[in-house]
Amino acid sequence: MTESRLAKSLDAEKRRTLKAGFWLGLGGSVFSPNILAENASLSVGFLNNYLPYSYLDAQGRLKGFDVDVVTRLAEVMSVKLDIVTEGLAKLNKKLKAGEVMFIGNQMLATADNRREYDFVKPYASIQLVSVLHEDDNRDLLSLDDFFGKKLGVLTGTGVEEQAKNVIGKSVVSFERIEEALLALAQKKLDAVLEESLIVEYFIERDNLPIKVAAPFAAPVLVGLVVNKANQAMQTQLNQAVQTILNDGSFKKISLRWFGYDVSRARVGHSVSG
Numbered sequence: 001m002t003e004s005r006l007a008k009s010l011d012a013e014k015r016r017t018l019k020a021g022f023w024l025g026l027g028g029s030v031f032s033p034n035i036l037a038e039n040a041s042l043s044v045g046f047l048n049n050y051l052p053y054s055y056l057d058a059q060g061r062l063k064g065f066d067v068d069v070v071t072r073l074a075e076v077m078s079v080k081l082d083i084v085t086e087g088l089a090k091l092n093k094k095l096k097a098g099e100v101m102f103i104g105n106q107m108l109a110t111a112d113n114r115r116e117y118d119f120v121k122p123y124a125s126i127q128l129v130s131v132l133h134e135d136d137n138r139d140l141l142s143l144d145d146f147f148g149k150k151l152g153v154l155t156g157t158g159v160e161e162q163a164k165n166v167i168g169k170s171v172v173s174f175e176r177i178e179e180a181l182l183a184l185a186q187k188k189l190d191a192v193l194e195e196s197l198i199v200e201y202f203i204e205r206d207n208l209p210i211k212v213a214a215p216f217a218a219p220v221l222v223g224l225v226v227n228k229a230n231q232a233m234q235t236q237l238n239q240a241v242q243t244i245l246n247d248g249s250f251k252k253i254s255l256r257w258f259g260y261d262v263s264r265a266r267v268g269h270s271v272s273g
Helices: 012-017 065-077 088-096 111-116 158-170 177-185 196-206 231-246 249-258
Strands: 041-047 054-056 080-086 124-126 128-133 151-154 171-174 191-195 210-215 220-223
Touching: 041 054, 041 065, 041 088, 054 065, 065 080, 065 231, 065 249, 080 088, 124 196, 128 177, 128 196, 151 158, 151 177, 158 171, 158 191, 171 177, 177 191, 177 196, 177 210, 191 196, 196 210, 196 249, 231 249
Parallel strands: 041 080, 151 171, 151 191
Antiparallel strands: 124 220, 128 191, 128 210
16 A cells, blocks of 8 residues: 655545555456466556555656555566556446456455455555654553543544544544644644554654554454455465565565565554654
8 A cells, every 4th residue: 555755645535445444345346257367467556645555756656565566466477567546436446347457555354345355365464553752651552541632643534433432522633644643743742543554654754753652453464355256366366475475575575665574563663763
């Protein structure tokens, strides 16, 4: 799971639909039921504004963790990628119209999503975590612990809604998660709640004096999805995912983007710049 590194990376609309446990369904899709032949063209859509998962760099090139994973899956399946980069609304329409076979950004394996789709074998685990300044040794383990403290969240998400319901005006909402993390680094906030992989990426990229602290929920598996009528595509992707997990290529991609193998949950750790 954008634009150049200096521009916006996570807007509220995408986050309402994407990670951190608050996905919305994408609706019914049209897929070819046939397994792809060798050298066939596989049309896949990617969000163009979703650091660090898929984004356009300053030269307009598509990069990101999800992009690298799907590219490797295509190599294993011996198919060619026909990549479409759009915002979420347009990708959703293309998916429903069968113009892309799937969206290359991962979805959370929630109960609602499992009823809507068949999931490909999971290859990553994410977690909602609290983020503290590196000098802060407090144990802030639940929303109740944030009464009277400033908690940064991304606006328009379920995290924001739940936090405001519990602690009210102590919640400070941000349009971009980078802004919240920077405010925390400057000690203008007590903590931030965000998805672990996104936080770790920005800590490393921006050399921020903050750390991942306590998990706020159990690790959640994420993965690609296919329409329930497309079991052949699911089977082929399952086999490809198993291959990249076994041959070490997924681990290499994970290390390049996050510094560890994200197929294994890493909880209760600290990361600092």
